[in-house]
Amino acid sequence: QQQLVESGGGLVQAGDSLTLSCAGSGRALSTYSMGWFRQAPGKEREFVAAISWGGGRTRYADSVKGRFTISRDNAKITVYLQMNSLKPEDTAVYYCAAARTLVPSTVREYDYWGQGTQVTVSS
Helix, strand or coil: CCCEEEECCEEEECCCCEEEEEEECCHHHHHCEEEEEEECCCCCCEEEEEECCCCCCEEECCCCCCCEEEEEECCCCEEEEEECCCCHHHCEEEEEEEECCCCCCCHHHCCEECCCEEEEEEC
């Protein structure tokens, strides 16, 4: 069983930047694609970004393309989400997840999930 722990969430103002981290418990996670999702109150969980196991391929939701950057450090078993130019509509609980397939964008394709970290962007 792989465990994922997110950190780095908080309250920021519109236009600010924030970096989320997701630390994994097992070395095997370095062979998984890693993704970030978010869920706002009353809404379904939605895809944000994903990165392949080697970092050579990434995928982004249109709503964050050009503002967010996903990266990973397999030596530290950690994946990051750099978020710039934050908007109030980015407010949500952010989850990281691990998948055996290549940079999937749907919830059902991910095998392991973290507990989430809250990001709140004030206007």
